Amino acid sequence: MKRRTLPTAAAFAAATALLLTACGGGDDGSADSDQIEGAGQRSEQPSKSAEPAAPEQEKPDGVDVSLPADMKLVFDWDKPEDNNEAAAMDDAANYVRAIYHGIDKRTTDDAALVAYSKGQGLTYGQTQINARLEGGWTATGTRRHYQATTRSTPAGDAVEVAFCVDSTKFYSKEVKTGKVIKGTPSLTDFDHFKIIMVKAPTGDGLWQASEVYVEGKAAKCQ
Numbered sequence: 001m002k003r004r005t006l007p008t009a010a011a012f013a014a015a016t017a018l019l020l021t022a023c024g025g026g027d028d029g030s031a032d033s034d035q036i037e038g039a040g041q042r043s044e045q046p047s048k049s050a051e052p053a054a055p056e057q058e059k060p061d062g063v064d065v066s067l068p069a070d071m072k073l074v075f076d077w078d079k080p081e082d083n084n085e086a087a088a089m090d091d092a093a094n095y096v097r098a099i100y101h102g103i104d105k106r107t108t109d110d111a112a113l114v115a116y117s118k119g120q121g122l123t124y125g126q127t128q129i130n131a132r133l134e135g136g137w138t139a140t141g142t143r144r145h146y147q148a149t150t151r152s153t154p155a156g157d158a159v160e161v162a163f164c165v166d167s168t169k170f171y172s173k174e175v176k177t178g179k180v181i182k183g184t185p186s187l188t189d190f191d192h193f194k195i196i197m198v199k200a201p202t203g204d205g206l207w208q209a210s211e212v213y214v215e216g217k218a219a220k221c222q
Contacts, residue, residue, distance in 0.1 A: 060090070061206055063115045065097035068104055070140045073097055077148035077163065085150040086198035088159035091116055091207035095195065096145070097124070102129040105137055114145075121195070121209030135177050145172040158198045159161065159207070164190045164221035192218035 059065070067073065075093045079086040099113035099116040117125050132138060148163040168185040196211035 007049040012139045037040040060094055061115060061204065063092055063094075063112045064096075065101050065112045067097065067100055070103065071100060071138070072142040073100060074142055074144045075148075076144055076146040080150050082150070082152070084156050085159050087162075087205055088207045089148065089150055089161050092161040092163075092195045092197055093145070093207040094207065095197075097122070097220060099125045099128050099136050100139060102126075103132045108131060109134070115206070118198070119210045120176050121212055124212040125209075132172075135172070137172040137181075139168040139170060140173045140180055158196060158210075160194055160196055162192070163196045164195060164218065164220075166221065167191070185221070187219060190218045191216055192221055 020124065047056040073093075073096060077089070081090060094112070095116040098110065098116045101112045102108060102110035102125070108129045110129075113122065113125045138156070144166040145163050145168070148161065150159055150161055152159050168189040170189075171183075172181040173179065174181070192215040194213040195209050198210045200208050201205040
């Protein structure tokens with residue numbers, strides 16, 4: 001796991017997001033930015049899920065991010081030694097789980113997404129969920145996340161969590177028919193994410209995704 005200090009004004013190039021194709025991609029990305037957006041800003045207290053109880057490992061921070069058995073998100077990475085970066089990385093994974101929890105529950109107002117995101121990160125998650133809702137799809141298969149790195153602002157209140165995604169075995173599934181839509185594996189199945197995580201003002205050690213940048217067709221992830 002690599003760690004680097006992140007300059008206060010760092011440039012993060014935004015590219016087209018490919019999260020929701022037939023093999024798991026889409027087309028929503030973020031605008032260019034020359035700062036870590038969201039650092040030091042306030043957000044609302046995360047809502048707690050009112051859904052049926054899930055196992056403890058599926059309810060970090062008391063929020064349900066459980067997924068159906070056929071929707072597997074694998075996080076194949078090691079935690080950094082820095083405690084803040086490790087916590088930010090854990091909640092970056094929870095943010096990804098929250099998006100797919102919303103897809104499974106068929107809502108853009110899921111408590112998990114509200115808990116683990118704010119600002120553009122929340123908008124991005126809602127856009128990804130809405131694309132599935134409008135298409136009448138959910139997801140099935142295995143989506144792998146790997147080659148993760150972290151870097152922090154000098155104050156330690158914002159952390160960039162970057163990682164690769166392999167969606168070659170992750171597919172769209174029609175909700176009404178259960179039909180699985182499989183495409184031919186290609187470079188479009190590989191994305192590189194940079195998620196800017198910021199501390200929530202609750203004092204509970206919660207980190208929220210404030211910005212999401214996605215490089216589609218990421219050859220470096222193959």
